[in-house]
Amino acid sequence: MIEAVNLSLSYRDGTLALKDVNLKVNSGELVYIVGPSGSGKTSLLKLFMGIEYPTFGSLSVLNQPIKKGESGKIRRMRREIGPVFQEFKLIEGRTALENVMMGIRFLGIPSKQMKEDASNALERVGLAHKALSKVENLSFGQCQRVAIARAIARKPSLILADEPTGNLDHENALNILELLTSFKEKDTAVIITTHATHLIQNERDVTFIHVEEGNISIERRGELK
Amino acid sequence: MKSIFYNLGYFLKEVKNIMGLNLLSNIFSIIGTGLILFLLGMVVSGFTVSNRLVNMLQEEAEISAFFNKNVDTGERKSLVEDIKKIEGVLDCRLIGEEEAYNRMKEVLVEEAHILELLDKNPFDAFIEVRIHLDQIDNVLDKVKNIKGIDYVRDNREVLGKIKNITEGLKLLGFLVVAAVGITTIVIVSHMIRQGIYNNKEQINTLRLLGAPISFIGFPFVLVGLILTFIGGILASSLMLFLINKVYGEMTLLPFIPLPPRAELISSIVILIMAVSIALGILGSILGLISIKNLEHNN
Numbered sequence: 001m002i003e004a005v006n007l008s009l010s011y012r013d014g015t016l017a018l019k020d021v022n023l024k025v026n027s028g029e030l031v032y033i034v035g036p037s038g039s040g041k042t043s044l045l046k047l048f049m050g051i052e053y054p055t056f057g058s059l060s061v062l063n064q065p066i067k068k069g070e071s072g073k074i075r076r077m078r079r080e081i082g083p084v085f086q087e088f089k090l091i092e093g094r095t096a097l098e099n100v101m102m103g104i105r106f107l108g109i110p111s112k113q114m115k116e117d118a119s120n121a122l123e124r125v126g127l128a129h130k131a132l133s134k135v136e137n138l139s140f141g142q143c144q145r146v147a148i149a150r151a152i153a154r155k156p157s158l159i160l161a162d163e164p165t166g167n168l169d170h171e172n173a174l175n176i177l178e179l180l181t182s183f184k185e186k187d188t189a190v191i192i193t194t195h196a197t198h199l200i201q202n203e204r205d206v207t208f209i210h211v212e213e214g215n216i217s218i219e220r221r222g223e224l225k
Numbered sequence: 226m227k228s229i230f231y232n233l234g235y236f237l238k239e240v241k242n243i244m245g246l247n248l249l250s251n252i253f254s255i256i257g258t259g260l261i262l263f264l265l266g267m268v269v270s271g272f273t274v275s276n277r278l279v280n281m282l283q284e285e286a287e288i289s290a291f292f293n294k295n296v297d298t299g300e301r302k303s304l305v306e307d308i309k310k311i312e313g314v315l316d317c318r319l320i321g322e323e324e325a326y327n328r329m330k331e332v333l334v335e336e337a338h339i340l341e342l343l344d345k346n347p348f349d350a351f352i353e354v355r356i357h358l359d360q361i362d363n364v365l366d367k368v369k370n371i372k373g374i375d376y377v378r379d380n381r382e383v384l385g386k387i388k389n390i391t392e393g394l395k396l397l398g399f400l401v402v403a404a405v406g407i408t409t410i411v412i413v414s415h416m417i418r419q420g421i422y423n424n425k426e427q428i429n430t431l432r433l434l435g436a437p438i439s440f441i442g443f444p445f446v447l448v449g450l451i452l453t454f455i456g457g458i459l460a461s462s463l464m465l466f467l468i469n470k471v472y473g474e475m476t477l478l479p480f481i482p483l484p485p486r487a488e489l490i491s492s493i494v495i496l497i498m499a500v501s502i503a504l505g506i507l508g509s510i511l512g513l514i515s516i517k518n519l520e521h522n523n
Contacts, residue, residue, distance in 0.1 A: 049433065051433070075432070075435050075436075075437065076435065077435070078433065078434060078435030079434075079435035080435075081435070083433060083434070085433070089426070089429075089430040089433065091426070091427050091430065093242075101235075102430070102431070102434070103434050105228065105231075105232050105235060105436075105440070106228045106232075106431075106435070106436045106437060106440040107228070108227045108228050108231070109231065110231055111231045111232070111234070114231065150434075154434075
C-alpha cells in the first residue's frame, strides 16, 4: 500500500525534514506515527498525500509513485485516501452534511446515494443529529468528527489522520482514536500521527513509526511483530 | 461528466455563493460587458446597413455610352447588341433623346420649367449599360474601343468612395470586435480570479481531496457564462430599443435602403448572444488558470 525506499525530504529553505526513510505499510494495518512536535510527522503525511515530493529516494502510495510530473495521477490517487487534516479544512457556511458530501461529490456517485453515504458516515461518528447544523456552530470535537465522517464516507483504502487528538481533552482524545482505529478493516490501512503517546501505549497489533529529527525507527507490536 | 450531472444542484448553489461574495463587482461587470456588447451591436448594425447600401449600388452600377451623331438607328441597335456581348455587362438599353429629356424633367421636379425655355431638346441619345462593378475597368475599355462610341461616362468615383467607406467600417468592425473580445475576456477572467481567490480555502480542500480541475472549475465557468449572458441580454435590449427608434425616424427618409427591421434585429441579437456565450466561456477558462497556480501550493 505504501512503500518508501531511502526517502529524504528537504524543504526549499534547506531544512532536512526526513532522512533516509525506509518503510512499508500493508492493507489493514494500523500505524501510529509518533514523535515530538516538529520531528517530521506531518512531513511524512504530506508525502503520503502527494502534497510534497521526495527530494531523494522513492515513494509509492496505493501503487502510485509520488514524484513530479504525476500531479494528475496523484490527484486521482487522493480519491482513494480519507484524509483527516489537523486543521479539519471544513467549509464554513455549509452544514455538516454538505461538508461530508463535499468529499464524495466528484466520485461519480448518484446524488441520492451520495446523501445516503454522507448521512451514514455522520451517523457512524455520532453526529446524525447535527447533519443540518452549520460547521461554524459546532464544537471543536464535533468538527473533528465531521472531518472524520468526510474521510470515511469516501470508503477509502487508506485513512491518514494528522494529529487528530491535538487540543482535545483526555476522554475526547481517546474517543477519537477509538473511532479512527475502528475503521481499520481488511483492506483499509489507518495511519495516525500523534505526539500523545500516553494515549496509545497499551495498543496491540499496531505499528509505531517513531520520528525524531527526521530519522525514523519502526516498532511492530502484537501479531505484526 | 457523470459527476457534473449528479451535482447540478450543488453547482447552482456554488454559482449563487460565488456571485454573492462579490455582488456589486459582478453587477458592474454585467453592466460593463453589456455596454461593450452594445458597442459591438452598433458597429455591426452600421456595417450591415452600409454593406447593404453598397451591394444595392453595385447592383445599380451602370455606365452611359455616347455615340457619334452620324450613327443611324440601325447602327445604334447594332452597338447595343455589341455591348451586350461584353463580359460583365448585365443589361444594355438605348435611351432616346426624348427619354433622356423626360428623365431630366423627373430629376429637376419643380425646376423642370427651365427645360421649357430651351428651343430644342439639348439631350443626346445614349446607351445605358448595367454592369458588374467588379468588371467596370474591363467593360469600360471594351466599350470605349467599339467603333462609333465617342465617349463613356461612369460613376466609378462615387462608387469607389462608398466602397472605401464600407471597407473602413469593416476595418473598424474588426477592431471593435477585437477590442470587445479582449475587454470582455479581461473582465470575466478578472472576476473569475477574484472568485477563485475568495474561495481559495475551499478550492485547496477540494484539491487535497482529489477533486478534478473540471469539477472545481465548473461553477466558475458557469459564473463567467452567466455574467456575459446577462450582459448580452442587456446589450440586445439596448439594440432592440435603438433599432426600433432609428427605424421609426427613418420613415422620414425612405430613400435610405435599410434592411428589414426583424431581419436586422434577429441577426444582431443572435450575434450578441453567441459572442457573449463564447467570450464568457473563454474568459472563465482563462481565469481558471489561477486554480492551477493554487495547485503548486498543495
